[in-house]
Amino acid sequence: MKKICAILVLVLISTLLVSAGQKEYGKKITLKEKTKISTILQSPEKFVGKKVLVTGTILAVCDKRGCWMELSSDKEAQKIKIKVKDGEIVFPMTGIGKKALVEGEVQKIFMSKEDAIKQGKHEAEERKTKFDPNSVKGDVTYYQIKGLGAVITD
Amino acid sequence: MKRWRRWLRAIHRDIGYILTGLTVIYSISGIAVNHADEWNPNYVIEKSTTVLKLDNKDLSSTQSIVDAIMSKAVDNEKLKNSFRPDSNTIKIFTEKHNINYDLSSGELTKEEIKARPILKASNFLHLNAPKRVWTYVADTFALGLIFLAVSGLFMVKGRNGMKWRGTWFTIAGILIPLLFLLLYYF
Structure with a gap:
C-alpha cells in the first residue's frame, strides 16, 4: 500500500513538473513553420481556409467561457482573434499577458450592419466597456483564426 | 424484508x-x-483606475512610456510583455497585473485576475x-x-412508498420541470 502511495505521489509530482511553464490546449500542434500575424493581415484572402501557426502575446480572453482570445501581432496596432467552439477549448483568463502559440484555420467573417451592432453590444457587455452603435458604418468583414490547438507559455 | x-x-x-x-x-x-x-x-477580477500624467520626455517612444509606467505605477513586479494596440493605448503585462494606459487622458487601469x-x-x-x-x-x-x-x-414499501406518499411526491417532482416548460418553452 505504501509503495502504491509513493508511486502515485511521484507520478503527480512529475506531471506537475512537466506541465509547469507551459500548457497545451486542444489538439497537438502539427505545423512547424510559423506565419507572422502581420503577413496574414496584410493579405488575408490568400490565407482563408488555410491552416497556420501563429504566435503572439495574449491581449484578452473571453471571461465568460474562455471561447476566444486576442493575440498581438508582431507589428504594433495589429491583433487577431482566435475563436474556438464553445467548450471545445477553454482559454484561461490568467493567460492574459503570456505568450501563445496557436494552430488554426484562417476564417473570413461577414456580418451585416445589424449583426455587427449586435455583436459589438454583446462584446461590450462581456468586456464591461462602452459601445457606440454609430461606430458601425455598414456591413463588416473581418478575419479570425479558428483555433484548433494552442500552447500557452509563462 | x-x-x-x-x-x-x-x-x-x-x-x-x-x-x-x-x-x-x-x-x-x-x-x-x-x-x-x-x-x-x-475568476475574481479586481480593477482599480487612477490617473497618471507622464512628462513629455516619457512620451518619446513606446518603450519610454512602458519604462515610465513601470517605475511610477508598478511596485516590485517584473515586466512580462507590453503591446500598443493603437496609437492611444499601451497594454503592459506584469507578473500580477494587466495594465491599460490611455495616453490622451492618462487613465491607468490595473487589473488583477485570480482564479x-x-x-x-x-x-x-x-x-x-x-x-x-x-x-x-x-x-x-x-x-x-x-x-x-x-x-x-x-x-420503502407500504403507504410511505409508492402505494401513496411516494407516488404523490414523485408526481410533484415531475410536475416542477413540466410547469416551467409550459411557462417558458411552449
Missing part, C-alpha cells in the same frame, strides 16, 4: 457513497455556473473540459444518478 429489496437498498447505499463526492462537485459548480451572468464563476481555486477546478470537471476518459466517468456518474433516483422509488 424481501430479498430483492434488501439487495436494492445495499446497492443504492454503496453507489450513493461512491457518488457523494461527484454529486457535491457537480452541485456546487451547477450553482456557480447558473449565475454566470451575475458573476465570474472561475477561484475550488470552483474553477469543479467547473473544469462539470463542464467536461478535460474530455477524454473523464467523459466516460461523467457518463457513468449520470447513469449512477438515474439508478439512485429510480431505485430510491422502491426503497
Whole structure:
C-alpha cells in the first residue's frame, strides 16, 4: 500500500513538473513553420481556409467561457482573434499577458450592419466597456483564426 | 424484508457513497455556473483606475512610456510583455497585473485576475473540459444518478412508498420541470 502511495505521489509530482511553464490546449500542434500575424493581415484572402501557426502575446480572453482570445501581432496596432467552439477549448483568463502559440484555420467573417451592432453590444457587455452603435458604418468583414490547438507559455 | 429489496437498498447505499463526492462537485459548480451572468464563476477580477500624467520626455517612444509606467505605477513586479494596440493605448503585462494606459487622458487601469481555486477546478470537471476518459466517468456518474433516483422509488414499501406518499411526491417532482416548460418553452 505504501509503495502504491509513493508511486502515485511521484507520478503527480512529475506531471506537475512537466506541465509547469507551459500548457497545451486542444489538439497537438502539427505545423512547424510559423506565419507572422502581420503577413496574414496584410493579405488575408490568400490565407482563408488555410491552416497556420501563429504566435503572439495574449491581449484578452473571453471571461465568460474562455471561447476566444486576442493575440498581438508582431507589428504594433495589429491583433487577431482566435475563436474556438464553445467548450471545445477553454482559454484561461490568467493567460492574459503570456505568450501563445496557436494552430488554426484562417476564417473570413461577414456580418451585416445589424449583426455587427449586435455583436459589438454583446462584446461590450462581456468586456464591461462602452459601445457606440454609430461606430458601425455598414456591413463588416473581418478575419479570425479558428483555433484548433494552442500552447500557452509563462 | 424481501430479498430483492434488501439487495436494492445495499446497492443504492454503496453507489450513493461512491457518488457523494461527484454529486457535491457537480452541485456546487451547477450553482456557480447558473449565475454566470451575475458573476465570474472561475475568476475574481479586481480593477482599480487612477490617473497618471507622464512628462513629455516619457512620451518619446513606446518603450519610454512602458519604462515610465513601470517605475511610477508598478511596485516590485517584473515586466512580462507590453503591446500598443493603437496609437492611444499601451497594454503592459506584469507578473500580477494587466495594465491599460490611455495616453490622451492618462487613465491607468490595473487589473488583477485570480482564479477561484475550488470552483474553477469543479467547473473544469462539470463542464467536461478535460474530455477524454473523464467523459466516460461523467457518463457513468449520470447513469449512477438515474439508478439512485429510480431505485430510491422502491426503497420503502407500504403507504410511505409508492402505494401513496411516494407516488404523490414523485408526481410533484415531475410536475416542477413540466410547469416551467409550459411557462417558458411552449
